Amino acid sequence: MPSVQQKIILETDRLIVRELGETDAPFILRLLNDPAFIKNIVDKEVRTLDQACEYINSGPVASYRENGFGLYVVILKEGKASIGMCGLVKRDGLDDPDIGYALLPEYCSKGYAVEAANAVLRYGLEKIGLEKIVGIVNPDNTGSARVLEKIGLTFEKMIKVSEDLPETKYYVSRKASR
Numbered sequence: 001m002p003s004v005q006q007k008i009i010l011e012t013d014r015l016i017v018r019e020l021g022e023t024d025a026p027f028i029l030r031l032l033n034d035p036a037f038i039k040n041i042v043d044k045e046v047r048t049l050d051q052a053c054e055y056i057n058s059g060p061v062a063s064y065r066e067n068g069f070g071l072y073v074v075i076l077k078e079g080k081a082s083i084g085m086c087g088l089v090k091r092d093g094l095d096d097p098d099i100g101y102a103l104l105p106e107y108c109s110k111g112y113a114v115e116a117a118n119a120v121l122r123y124g125l126e127k128i129g130l131e132k133i134v135g136i137v138n139p140d141n142t143g144s145a146r147v148l149e150k151i152g153l154t155f156e157k158m159i160k161v162s163e164d165l166p167e168t169k170y171y172v173s174r175k176a177s178r
Helices: 022-032 035-040 049-067 112-128 142-150
Strands: 008-011 015-019 071-076 082-089 098-103 132-137 154-159 168-174
Touching: 008 112, 015 049, 015 112, 022 035, 022 049, 022 082, 035 098, 049 071, 049 082, 071 098, 071 112, 082 112, 098 112, 098 142, 112 132, 112 142, 132 142, 142 154, 142 168
Parallel strands: 098 132
Antiparallel strands: 008 015, 015 071, 071 082, 082 098, 132 168, 154 168
């Protein structure tokens, strides 16, 4: 597949958030195999560059086509390093899209997750026109829960997204009435 310029979705003061493409496979391979990603999110069992390309095409790229949104790569403006993913995911088991994010460990605790997630949340509510965006978090992942709270989501209840998964914290954000 020829390399295509990926669409920039939004920019913040420090970050560029753009669509994922096959050229991001080495980065995705590293991110999905980070021990914190596996512990706090899930082991996607992506172990090769070919599997990373398949993950990108069958997940985020398919979601852009089907839903008009998906997970995006987060890039530092300064230096152009890919530091994580952030975006909106339409999951089976949830009525509304949920906001997801993951950063490589060396970029955690620097405010990047809050900056990216806040921008993606606003993008979903204001540009896409979603009425409600939710967040789900492993109960042990206090850092991720703090990100959701900092961007204005409110803990509502514990839920099971599917029968084979443990209970997770469920947060809600609704479009502000202005």
